[in-house]
Amino acid sequence: MSADPDVVALFAGVGGLLVxxxxxxxxxxxxxxxxxxxxxxxxxxxxxxxWWVMVxxxxxxxxxxxxxxxxxxxxxxxxxxxxxxxxxxxRRGDHRALFWTFFAVTPAQYVLVAREWYGLYSIMIPVYAFxxxxxxxxxxxxxxxxxxxxxxxxxxxxxxxxxxxxxPALLSLRxxxxxxxxxxxxxxxxxxxxxxxVLQYVFGKLFGRHKIAPNVSPNKTWxxxxxxxxxxxxxxxxxxxxxxxxxxxxxGLSLAITLAGFAGGLVMSAIKRDRGxxxxxxxIEGHGGILDRIDSLCFAAPVFFHLVRYAYT
Amino acid sequence: xxxxxxxxxxxxxxGANVRWVDVPRRDxxxxxxxxxxxxxxxxxxxxALPRELRERTRPVAARDYWGATGARRWLAESVFRAVLIERxxxxxxxxxxxxxxxxxxRGESLIVFPEGTRGDGERIGxxxxxxxxxxxxxxxxxxxxxxxxxxxxxxxxGEFLPLPLLSCISFGPALHLGPDxxxxxxxxxxxxxxxxxxxxxxxxxxxxxxxxxxRGSARGAQA
Numbered sequence: 001m002s003a004d005p006d007v008v009a010l011f012a013g014v015g016g017l018l019v020x021x022x023x024x025x026x027x028x029x030x031x032x033x034x035x036x037x038x039x040x041x042x043x044x045x046x047x048x049x050x051w052w053v054m055v056x057x058x059x060x061x062x063x064x065x066x067x068x069x070x071x072x073x074x075x076x077x078x079x080x081x082x083x084x085x086x087x088x089x090x091r092r093g094d095h096r097a098l099f100w101t102f103f104a105v106t107p108a109q110y111v112l113v114a115r116e117w118y119g120l121y122s123i124m125i126p127v128y129a130f131x132x133x134x135x136x137x138x139x140x141x142x143x144x145x146x147x148x149x150x151x152x153x154x155x156x157x158x159x160x161x162x163x164x165x166x167x168p169a170l171l172s173l174r175x176x177x178x179x180x181x182x183x184x185x186x187x188x189x190x191x192x193x194x195x196x197x198v199l200q201y202v203f204g205k206l207f208g209r210h211k212i213a214p215n216v217s218p219n220k221t222w223x224x225x226x227x228x229x230x231x232x233x234x235x236x237x238x239x240x241x242x243x244x245x246x247x248x249x250x251x252g253l254s255l256a257i258t259l260a261g262f263a264g265g266l267v268m269s270a271i272k273r274d275r276g277x278x279x280x281x282x283x284i285e286g287h288g289g290i291l292d293r294i295d296s297l298c299f300a301a302p303v304f305f306h307l308v309r310y311a312y313t
Numbered sequence: 314x315x316x317x318x319x320x321x322x323x324x325x326x327x328g329a330n331v332r333w334v335d336v337p338r339r340d341x342x343x344x345x346x347x348x349x350x351x352x353x354x355x356x357x358x359x360x361a362l363p364r365e366l367r368e369r370t371r372p373v374a375a376r377d378y379w380g381a382t383g384a385r386r387w388l389a390e391s392v393f394r395a396v397l398i399e400r401x402x403x404x405x406x407x408x409x410x411x412x413x414x415x416x417x418x419r420g421e422s423l424i425v426f427p428e429g430t431r432g433d434g435e436r437i438g439x440x441x442x443x444x445x446x447x448x449x450x451x452x453x454x455x456x457x458x459x460x461x462x463x464x465x466x467x468x469x470x471g472e473f474l475p476l477p478l479l480s481c482i483s484f485g486p487a488l489h490l491g492p493d494x495x496x497x498x499x500x501x502x503x504x505x506x507x508x509x510x511x512x513x514x515x516x517x518x519x520x521x522x523x524x525x526x527x528r529g530s531a532r533g534a535q536a
Contacts, residue, residue, distance in 0.1 A: 082328065086479040092469045098476050281479065282330065
C-alpha cells in the first residue's frame with residue numbers, strides 16, 4: 001500500500017473534474033428539449049457515471065501497489081480478449097488453442113510482468129504463443145479458413161494481452177532518481193490517453209465537420225482530432241512535474257501516445273465495422289464493452305513503454 | 314436458493330446477454346423451443362428466464378446424458394427439475410409425450426430442442442414433430458421461439474472445457490398452431506421463427522455479464 005501525496009493530489013484533481021462533469025450533466029439534462037438532445041445528454045451522463053467507477057477502480061489498484069495494477073490489467077486483458085474472440089468467429093478446431101490462450105498464455109504474461117522478467121514477457125506472445133497456438137489448431141485437423149482463424153487469435157492476443165500488459169510493466173522500469181515513483185508514470189499514460197479520447201469527442205461534437213475516415217468511423221473528424229490531440233498534449237506537458245521528463249519531453253511523449261491512441265481507436269472501429277457491430281460489448285454503461293474503452297490504451301502502452309525504457313533507463 | 318445460485322453462475326460463465334424481442338406472459342403454460350448446439354443450452358436457457366418464470370419451467374432433457382453421472386442427475390433432478398426422456402428406444406410405454414403434456418396440464422412450462430440433437434452451430438437442422446404434437450394437444454400453451462447464439466463456441470460438441478466467451482439468448486413472440494394447419498407448415502414456421510431471431514443478431518450482437526430484466530414484465534403480464 002502506498003499513498004504518494006502527488007498521486008493523491010492527482011486523483012483529487014480527477015475527482016474535481018468528474019464532480020464538474022456530473023453537475024454539468026445535471027444542468028444539461030434539465031435543459032435538453034428535443035429527443036435527440038435528451039439521448040445525447042443521457043449517454044453523456046452514463047459515461048460520466050462509468051468514469052466514476054473506472055477512476056475508483058484505477059485508484060484502488062494503484063493504492064494496493066504493483067500487484068494491484070498487475071491484477072487489474074490482467075483482468076481487463078481477460079475481459080477484452082473475451083469480447084474480441086466473441087466477435088471474431090473461430091471454429092471448433094480452435095477450441096483447445098483458445099482454451100490455452102485464455103487460461104495459460106494470458107495469466108502467464110501477467111505473472112512474468114509481476115516478476116519483472118522483461119526478457120521473457122516481451123517475447124513470449126510474439127514468439128512462443130505465435131508458434132504454438134496455430135500448431136494446436138493444426139493438430140485439431142480443421143483446415144477451413146485456417147489462416148484467417150489463426151490471424152484472429154493472434155491479433156486478439158497481441159492487442160488485448162500483450163499490448164495492454166505494457167501498462168503495469170511500466171512499474172518495473174528503473175529510472176534513475178525516480179525510484180518508487182513509477183505509479184505516477186502509469187497515471188500519466190492512462191490520464192493523457194483517456195483525456196485525449198474525451199477531448200477528441202468533445203472537440204468533435206463542438207466543431208466537427210470534416211470526417212477523417214467516414215467509412216470507418218463517422219464520429220472522427222479533423223477538428224476533433226486536431227483539437228483533442230493538441231489539448232491532450234498540452235495537458236500532458238502540464239503534468240511534467242510528476243514525471244522524470246522535462247516539460248518539452250512530456251509534450252513530445254504525450255503527442256506520441258495520443259497519436260498512437262488515435263490509431264488504436266481507428267483500427268478498432270474498422271474491426272467493429274467489419275464485424276457489423278457498434279460496440280464490443282455492454283459491460284460499461286454508455287461506453288460499450290471494455291475493449292471500446294481501452295482500444296487507444298492498447299496502442300499507446302507499448303509505444304510509451306519503449307520510448308521511456310530506451311530514453312530514460 | 315441453490316437453483317438461483319446455479320442460474321447466476323451459468324449466466325456468468327456463458328456471459329449471457331438476454332434479449333426480449335417480446336416478453337412472455339407471466340401465467341399460463343409455455344413451451345420454449347430453441348436451436349441446439351451445446352450441452353450448455355438447457356442450462357443457460359433455463360438460467361436466462363426471470364425467477365418467477367424459471368421456477369415454473371422444466372427443461373426436457375435426454376436421460377442418456379443427464380442421467381449418466383451423479384452430478385448431472387443431481388442438477389437435472391434437484392436443480393432444474395428436468396423432464397428426463399428416453400431418446401434411444403421409444404416404445405408405447407415410454408412415449409416421451411405423456412410426461413411433457415402432464416407438465417403443461419399443471420400450468421407449468423417446458424424447454425424443448427426440436428432438432429432432437431445438437432447441431433454444429435453453423436445452421437439449424439430440421440425440426441422433429443414433437444413440437445407439433447405438443448401444440449396440437451395443448452393449443453392453449455404459448456410456443457415461445459428462442460435463439461441461442463455462440464454457446465456452440467463456448468462448449469462445442471465433443472469438448473468438456475468451456476471457453477469464457479459471451480453468448481446471446483433471444484426470446485421472440487409466441488406462436489400458436491393455426492386451425493387445420495398442416496404439420497409441415499407449422500414446423501417450418503417454428504423453424505423460421507428461431508432462425509429469424511438469429512438473423513437479427515447478426516447486426517446488433519453484443520454481450521454482457523448483466524442479465525436484463527424483461528422490460529415491463531410486471532405490467533406486461535396483465536396487459
